[in-house]
Amino acid sequence: MEKCTNEAHHHSKHNHQLCYEHTMQTIEKLCAKRNIRLTPQRKTVIQLMLNADKAMSAYDLLDQLKEIEPQAKPPTIYRALDFLIEQGFVHKVESINCYIICPHFDDPSHISILFICDKCQSIIEEHSPIIEAQLQSLAQKNMFIIQHSVLEIHGTCQHCANQIVGQ
Amino acid sequence: MEKCTNEAHHHSKHNHQLCYEHTMQTIEKLCAKRNIRLTPQRKTVIQLMLNADKAMSAYDLLDQLKEIEPQAKPPTIYRALDFLIEQGFVHKVESINCYIICPHFDDPSHISILFICDKCQSIIEEHSPIIEAQLQSLAQKNMFIIQHSVLEIHGTCQHCANQIVGQ
DNA sequence: TGCATAACGATATATGATATTATTAATAAA
DNA sequence: TTTATTAATAATATCATATATCGTTATGCA
Ligand SMILES: [Zn+2]
Ligand SMILES: [Zn+2]
Ligand SMILES: [Zn+2]
Ligand SMILES: [Zn+2]
Numbered sequence: 001m002e003k004c005t006n007e008a009h010h011h012s013k014h015n016h017q018l019c020y021e022h023t024m025q026t027i028e029k030l031c032a033k034r035n036i037r038l039t040p041q042r043k044t045v046i047q048l049m050l051n052a053d054k055a056m057s058a059y060d061l062l063d064q065l066k067e068i069e070p071q072a073k074p075p076t077i078y079r080a081l082d083f084l085i086e087q088g089f090v091h092k093v094e095s096i097n098c099y100i101i102c103p104h105f106d107d108p109s110h111i112s113i114l115f116i117c118d119k120c121q122s123i124i125e126e127h128s129p130i131i132e133a134q135l136q137s138l139a140q141k142n143m144f145i146i147q148h149s150v151l152e153i154h155g156t157c158q159h160c161a162n163q164i165v166g167q
Numbered sequence: 168m169e170k171c172t173n174e175a176h177h178h179s180k181h182n183h184q185l186c187y188e189h190t191m192q193t194i195e196k197l198c199a200k201r202n203i204r205l206t207p208q209r210k211t212v213i214q215l216m217l218n219a220d221k222a223m224s225a226y227d228l229l230d231q232l233k234e235i236e237p238q239a240k241p242p243t244i245y246r247a248l249d250f251l252i253e254q255g256f257v258h259k260v261e262s263i264n265c266y267i268i269c270p271h272f273d274d275p276s277h278i279s280i281l282f283i284c285d286k287c288q289s290i291i292e293e294h295s296p297i298i299e300a301q302l303q304s305l306a307q308k309n310m311f312i313i314q315h316s317v318l319e320i321h322g323t324c325q326h327c328a329n330q331i332v333g334q
Numbered sequence: 335t336g337c338a339t340a341a342c343g344a345t346a347t348a349t350g351a352t353a354t355t356a357t358t359a360a361t362a363a364a
Numbered sequence: 365t366t367t368a369t370t371a372a373t374a375a376t377a378t379c380a381t382a383t384a385t386c387g388t389t390a391t392g393c394a
Contacts, residue, residue, distance in 0.1 A: 037340080037341080037391085039341070039342090039390095041341085041342080042341095057380085057381080058380095058381065058382075059380070059381070071342090071343065071344085072343090073343070073344065073345080074381085074382070074383085075342090075343085075344085075345095075382090075383075075384090076342075076343075076344095078381095078382065078383075079341080079342080083341095094261050094262040094317070094319070095261040095262075095317045097350095097380085097381065097382095113302070113305065115305070115306065115309060115311045115313075117311075118314070124309050124311065126305045126308075126309070128301055128305060130297070130301050131298050131301050131302070134295050134297050134298050134301075135280070135298070135320060138280065138282070138293045138295060139282065139320065139322070141293075142282060142291050142293070142324075142325065143324075143325035143328070144282045144284075144291065144320075144322055144323070144324055144325065145322045145323045145328055146282075146320055146321075146322040147285065147321050147322040147323065148320075148321040148322070149318075149319070149320050149321070150261070150262045150317065150318070150319040150320070150321070151316075151317070151318055151319075152261070152316070152317040152318075153302060153306065153311075153313055153315075153316050153317070154313075154314050154315040154316070154317070155306070155311055155312045155313040155314040155315070156311070156312045156314065157309075157310075157311055158309065158310035158311065161310070161312055204360090204371080204372085206371095206372070206373090208372085208373080224349085224350080225349095225350065225351080226349070226350075238373090238374065238375085239374090240374070240375065240376085241350080241351070241352090242351090242352080242353090242373090242374080242375085242376095243373075243374080245350090245351065245352075246372085246373080264349085264350065264351095264381095335394100336393100336394085337392105337393085337394080338391100338392090338393085338394100339390100339391085339392085339393100340389100340390080340391075340392095341388100341389080341390070341391090342387105342388080342389070342390085343386100343387085343388075343389090344385100344386090344387085344388100345384105345385085345386090345387105346383100346384085346385085346386105347382100347383080347384075347385095348381100348382075348383070348384085349380100349381075349382070349383090350379100350380075350381070350382090351378100351379080351380070351381090352377100352378080352379070352380090353376100353377080353378075353379085354375100354376085354377080354378095355374100355375090355376090355377105356373100356374080356375080356376100357372100357373080357374070357375095358371100358372080358373070358374090359370100359371080359372070359373085360369100360370080360371070360372085361368100361369080361370075361371090362367100362368080362369075362370090363366100363367080363368070363369090364365100364366085364367075364368085
């Protein structure tokens with residue numbers, strides 16, 4: 001099946017339901033393997049994010065979560081997000097205070113480069129060994145020890161650029 | 168005179184006062200040239216940031232501004248920051264919601280790469296044509312039009328790394 | 335069963351940022 | 365000089381994002 005990313009969800013017609021269930025199953029297996037608990041609440045948050053097809057703010061997610069669990073409060077969603085980020089299933093998009101499912105959580109060995117469409121909030125995740133090497137080189141020059149990289153590129157996605165031209 | 172960056176301020180013994188005045192004068196000249204007003208309030212905010220030697224949050228700056236202008240409120244500091252960012256004198260550090268003076272505001276033709284020390288909040292600014300080209304290449308592959316890039320690398324600076332080893 | 339730990343619920347509070355409207359200061363035009 | 369126009373500042377309210385705290389409940393294990 002076609003690799004399912006936010007981008008694919010958003011702009012193609014592949015079988016979303018199949019892909020969605022496949023992702024959930026992969027996450028469930030990984031949690032079992034790591035001996036950590038994927039509680040119904042955490043699972044619900046993943047489901048909300050998978051269905052969104054775009055970056056979601058904590059309060060966007062909270063509003064949706066409340067429809068299922070009316071007692072949910074800000075700490076509820078932040079605790080779930082903390083867990084999911086810690087486990088590598090979710091990225092925080094720092095420059096817009098939003099959150100996405102990482103489409104490559106089964107291979108966390110790379111630095112993620114996010115291309116963020118400011119029109120539709122869809123996000124393409126890319127990777128580049130060249131950039132990683134170059135960053136390491138710059139770090140060494142300054143005797144800096146890298147712990148975590150935030151690479152977020154803002155602009156307009158193909159879909160939205162076409163819409164503007166087409167009008 | 169030695170080029171004055173946050174890093175230089177923080178970890179060397181160069182003449183801060185000289186450098187500080189040199190930076191202020193350069194900004195004043197640029198504003199005159201652009202025919203925009205560097206009001207006392209805006210100048211004060213620049214001074215606070217230059218004296219800080221590290222990334223400052225809006226409310227850190229507001230607290231200090233209040234000591235000089237007691238009537239200052241949140242919009243006061245955000246208006247000043249908006250102006251300074253627009254003019255390229257200041258960067259927002261998205262991943263920590265803080266602000267720094269850009270040490271290269273006289274040459275805004277580059278994408279800035281920020282190396283942020285999570286121990287002391289000092290920031291080194293670097294640039295890399297290789298990374299810029301590689302990002303463009305990734306963007307083209309996805310038919311993405313880049314408008315603004317956020318490249319923020321977190322870790323430990325030389326100074327803080329030595330402190331840890333030295334203990 | 336009893337204990338330790340992790341998760342959850344609930345409230346409060348902190349932090350970050352914008353909207354709105356009013357007021358004042360600076361500049362330009364008449 | 366008066367008036368018009370614009371830019372800057374002030375004050376308040378409101379929205380948005382995130383954390384602290386503490387008590388309760390669920391889960392896994394000795
Ligand atoms: Zn990822
Ligand atoms: Zn788009
Ligand atoms: Zn800069
Ligand atoms: Zn440091």
